[in-house]
Amino acid sequence: MYYVYATIFTQNPNGGYLVKVPDLPGCVTGGSDLEESMKMVKDALCGCLCVLEDKNQYPQPTTQPNNFILQENQFVALIEADTTKHRIEHDNRAVRKNVSLPAWLSAKAEQSNINCSQLLQEALRERLGV
DSSP states (O other), X not given: OEEEEEEEEEEOTTSSEEEEOTTSTTOXXXXXXXXXXXXXXXXXXHHHHHHXXXXXXXXXXXXXXXXXXXXXXXXXXXXXXXXXXXXXXXXXXXXXXXXXXXXXXXXXXXXXTXXXXXXXXXXXXXXXXX
């Protein structure tokens, strides 16, 4: 599902931001700068909403974010959350893939106690930078 929630960014005196989603108590995060804080709150919001969706308990977003009473070091931003996309990106279920290896290479890997599935995962993470 797709949502948009108001968030309150509080600038820390020593740098960075603390970010809260008022409609979702406990949905709090932060970052060392604005860019990181935006990424972190989007991820936190998606995670919180996924849990609440599973319980069918997610609250409706505030429709009047301009009514928030803010301090001097705060501002409101609307953050979008796509829980369908988030679930796909964070799906850690194992997926079976058939791969072809030369017999000699498979035998050497087996003799060396190399787990080909684990090695393939590590290589893909390294190649993809994830």
